[in-house]
Each structure stands twice: as structure tokens, then as C-alpha cells.
Amino acid sequence: MRDPIATKVNEMQSSGIRKFFDIVSEMKDAISLGVGEPDFDTPWHIRDEGIYSLEKGRTFYTSNAGLKELRTEISKYLERTINTTYDPIKEVLVTVGGSEAIDLACRAMLNPGEEVIVPEPSYVSYVPCVVMAGGKPVILNLKAEDEFRLKPDDLEAAITPKTKILIMPFPNNPTGAIMEKEDLEKIAEVVIKHDLIVVSDEIYSELSYKEKHVSIASLPGMRERTVVINGFSKAFAMTGWRLGYACAPENICKQMTKLHQYCIMCAPTTSQYAAVEALKHGDQDVAEMREAYNQRRRFLMHEFRKMGLPCFEPYGAFYVFPDISEFGMTSDEFCTTLLKEKKVAVVPGTAFGACGEGFVRISYAYSIENLKVALERINEFLIDLRSRK
Amino acid sequence: MDKIETRKKILKAIEHEARVDLGELAIRLGLSEAEVANEMSEMEKEGVICGYLTLVDWDRTDSQTVTALIEVRCTPQRGQGFDTIAERIYKYPEVNSVYLISGGFDLMVTLEGKTLKEIATFVTDKLSTQESILSCATHFILRRYKDHGTILAKKYEDERQLITP
Numbered sequence A: 001m002r003d004p005i006a007t008k009v010n011e012m013q014s015s016g017i018r019k020f021f022d023i024v025s026e027m028k029d030a031i032s033l034g035v036g037e038p039d040f041d042t043p044w045h046i047r048d049e050g051i052y053s054l055e056k057g058r059t060f061y062t063s064n065a066g067l068k069e070l071r072t073e074i075s076k077y078l079e080r081t082i083n084t085t086y087d088p089i090k091e092v093l094v095t096v097g098g099s100e101a102i103d104l105a106c107r108a109m110l111n112p113g114e115e116v117i118v119p120e121p122s123y124v125s126y127v128p129c130v131v132m133a134g135g136k137p138v139i140l141n142l143k144a145e146d147e148f149r150l151k152p153d154d155l156e157a158a159i160t161p162k163t164k165i166l167i168m169p170f171p172n173n174p175t176g177a178i179m180e181k182e183d184l185e186k187i188a189e190v191v192i193k194h195d196l197i198v199v200s201d202e203i204y205s206e207l208s209y210k211e212k213h214v215s216i217a218s219l220p221g222m223r224e225r226t227v228v229i230n231g232f233s234k235a236f237a238m239t240g241w242r243l244g245y246a247c248a249p250e251n252i253c254k255q256m257t258k259l260h261q262y263c264i265m266c267a268p269t270t271s272q273y274a275a276v277e278a279l280k281h282g283d284q285d286v287a288e289m290r291e292a293y294n295q296r297r298r299f300l301m302h303e304f305r306k307m308g309l310p311c312f313e314p315y316g317a318f319y320v321f322p323d324i325s326e327f328g329m330t331s332d333e334f335c336t337t338l339l340k341e342k343k344v345a346v347v348p349g350t351a352f353g354a355c356g357e358g359f360v361r362i363s364y365a366y367s368i369e370n371l372k373v374a375l376e377r378i379n380e381f382l383i384d385l386r387s388r389k
Numbered sequence B: 001m002d003k004i005e006t007r008k009k010i011l012k013a014i015e016h017e018a019r020v021d022l023g024e025l026a027i028r029l030g031l032s033e034a035e036v037a038n039e040m041s042e043m044e045k046e047g048v049i050c051g052y053l054t055l056v057d058w059d060r061t062d063s064q065t066v067t068a069l070i071e072v073r074c075t076p077q078r079g080q081g082f083d084t085i086a087e088r089i090y091k092y093p094e095v096n097s098v099y100l101i102s103g104g105f106d107l108m109v110t111l112e113g114k115t116l117k118e119i120a121t122f123v124t125d126k127l128s129t130q131e132s133i134l135s136c137a138t139h140f141i142l143r144r145y146k147d148h149g150t151i152l153a154k155k156y157e158d159e160r161q162l163i164t165p
Helices: A007-011 A016-025 A044-055 A068-082 A097-109 A126-132 A152-158 A181-193 A250-263 A269-281 A283-307 A331-342 A368-388 B003-016 B022-029 B033-046 B083-090 B116-127
Strands: A092-095 A115-120 A136-141 A163-168 A197-201 A226-231 A244-247 A360-363 B066-074 B097-100 B107-114 B133-140
Touching: A016 A331, A044 A269, A068 A092, A068 A226, A068 A244, A068 A269, A092 A097, A092 A250, A097 A126, A097 A163, A097 A197, A097 A226, A097 A244, A097 A250, A115 A126, A126 A136, A136 A152, A152 A181, A163 A181, A244 A250, A269 A283, A283 A368, A283 B003, A283 B022, A331 A360, A331 A368, B003 B022, B003 B033, B022 B033, B066 B116, B083 B097, B083 B107, B107 B116, B116 B133
Parallel strands: A115 A136, A115 A163, A163 A197, A197 A226
Antiparallel strands: A092 A244, A226 A244, B066 B107, B066 B133, B097 B107
């Protein structure tokens, strides 16, 4: 029989996380610090609104771009959080998670062979989305000594005449790195000089622990060349609702909506009603969750310092990205050994790009009690490793 | 962080974790341990922090006692309002809490961890006989689902996938 699979898909690697997941799931009593989603339940008033919408029989499609009421709330939310105004009718598209928005942005804008700069380590889906859209991913390695921030010189060096898009994955999964206003200004300068488009994945924007998150779209001259992607998963602990959005100038948003219309039709209606409630009355919930994460972050950093594990202080998302290179193991070996010997699951840095080698991602979307148990085991593990040397 | 903000953060944290280690709390809040200890002892002196209690689910022990909520209607006294009668009630050691309430009655009195007989005696002998008390309605708690912001009915289980991107 002929090979039913497309060559492009055959060549696509399955996520490094998937491989590790299979090992972990066989181990019954493992403690995991490997989760990339909040440990909080969606706040009850938001869930209640979803339930209410079902009771009312709101079980139909919404318009392609999403409920008008939701798009209006998104527009107001972005105005109060990133000081950028989007027309709710023409410039906001509600999607199935931020992931769909990334895919749509790539497919709406890329011609065959056009290059997309993807800073790594970063979320696993940028490269496959670019490839499937016919573009060519150009990996830009972020460095630990820069606290994994994107530097203008490195960006400049990665640009070719074919470069069209820059992906901006900040606050970053897996490193926890952020880009502050001064960092962004330098990037914006290069972007404008080379006439690039930015796809800014700001899904962790509410989880910024230094200053309030700044969007590159809010800088002068950037709004017209930026697609802002965000969603409800991380800010409101709504991962399972699968709801995100993209905001972009009308000409881009219109084409993304066209694609969305053919492959998705519209985002889940129940989730959209719940999301309206989240944006109207959820600011306090977000603030409380952010405070809880921040306390865990400080606690974790303190413990790692005590263990002598080198780690830059991350100011975003809910991950720390310590350097484990002193143990002379690959990230994969380190994680597998830690899992086998101490039954703690963390994710190898290489799952997020080759330059994640020598690092592991540790999530603090867990209660302090859980973190303490896991850290105790990690500490024993490090002592064991050092004594073996 | 200013003083008000610092205090708010300390209170929010210890409201649910009275036993938290001060050193750990200081790390989590990004403060020094001395700062946390000072603020706490100041707040204890000012009566902002009134005590460090333990939340007990007595239903999980072999205790046979019950908790009663008593709605009390009474006549306020000139110049004193409800203060005098409230004081007469809260001085009984068996009383756990006394609140002045808006609505259909005046005081809400709770008695915790008592036998049915003890509560009956208290209501008939001590409460109803007070001159300014017009009526009492006693309710017994059958089951505590949630108390002090903590769900007692069900234990938290992490149902997330072990590893996700």
C-alpha cells in the first residue's frame, strides 16, 4: 500500500515532551514538577457562568470571530493591561487556545520559503506551525548569560533578505525569561529597520513578577506590524476550556479569520461565555494567583541557591530553568536518572530546542507542600551526584 | 513594599497557614525574617492578630458533639444599643461567637462542640431567661462542608496530566 502520510508530516519530529511523558506515566508514585498549566481550578464564578450558558441553551455556533461581547471585553482588557487599542469588530479574533492563533498567524502570512525567526528555548509548536505553513524556521539561540532575553545584535545576525516574521515568546516557557520595556525598544528598532512582522505570544503576560508586562505592540510604530496572541489558560487557570485570541491590524486579522472560519468555524460557545465573566470580574483572581506563584518562585529560587544549583532569576511564567551542566550528563540523562532514582519528574531543556541542553524546566504550578517534598528529593539527588564524581 | 501592603501580605498568608515558618514566609514574600517577625508582633499588640487557631473537622473524630447557631431577638437598651446584652452572652465560656446581625433577628450566637443537652440547658436556662431577650431560634449544624475558606467535604486531588508542554 502507498504511504498515506505526507512527507512534511513524516519528517516532523514528535514533541520531546511526549517521549518523556510516556516514561513518567508508567511510574505510579512519581512526583511531577513537569506540568505546564496552573494548579488552580478555574475560579468558580467563571465556571458558573459556563454552566449557566448551558442551562440557558446557548449551545449554538457563535459568529466566526467570536461573541461580540467577548471581543469587546478583550479589547477593553488589552487597553487596560497593555495600553493598546484594538477594534473589537475588525481586529480581534477568538481562537481555540493561543495555539490555534499561532498556527493561523503563520498560515495567514507566510509564502513558501519565507523565513521566521524562532528564539529558543521556547514553546514546542512554533517550528511545526511555521513548517506546515510552508515557511522556513530560523532558530535563534537565547543565552543563559543574557537571562534568555532576546538581544538586538543576535536578532540582527539572524535576519536575511527572506526574513518575514519574528516570533516573540515572552514571558517565556520554559525559561521564565521576560523582556522589559528597554529590551523591547531595541528589538522594535531592528524589526522596523528590516520591515519585519512580529508574532508576540503573550500567553503568560499576567504572570510577570517584576514590572507589569509590556507588549511590543504598545511601542511606537509596532502596532501595525504585530500580531498579539494571548488567551485565558494561564491568566485565569482555564487551560481545558481551550480559549485564546489574536489581535492584529485589520488586514491580517481578516485573513486569519478566514482561515479560522474554514477549519474551526468558531471557538467553543460555553468557553466564550465563561471568558466574558473572566474579563469582567476576574482581575482579583488573577492578582491572587500571581501572588501565590510569586511566593513559590521566591521560595524555589532560595532553595536552589542553597543547593548550589546555578539558575538565573526568572521573572515570568511559572518555570525556573536551572543549569545542570556541572553533572556531566545531558538534560535527558539527568531527568531520566532523577526520575528513576528519586521519582521526581522534571522536563529536559532540550524538549524546547537544542540550546536547552544543560538545563531542565521545573514548574512551580504546585502547592508549596508539594514543592517542598520534591525539592528535598532533588537535593538528595544532587548530593548523590556530587559524591559520585 | 509599603507597610500596609506588607501587613496585608503577611495576614493573607498566615490567615490560612498559621503554622508557617517565619523564615520561609519571609523568603516567599521577599522580606527579611526580622521584618516579618516585627510586623507580626506589632499586629499582635494592636489586636489585629487575635490568635492562631486550628481548624478541626470534629466529624472525623469520635466526638459526638454538635454545633448550634442561635438566632436571638432582643430589645436594645437606651444609650447602649445591643452592647450590654451581647456582653452578657459572650461572657459565657461555652459561647464561641456573638455577632450583631442585620435582618430578621439581632444577634447570632454560636456554640461549638457541645452535647445536645448542654445546648438545651444553655438556651432554656441562661439565654431565654434574660430580660431583654424576646425570642431564640436554635439551629443545629448537620454537616460542615466548608469552614474558614477550607473545603472539608472533599480532599483536593491533582488530576492534571503528569507532563505537559
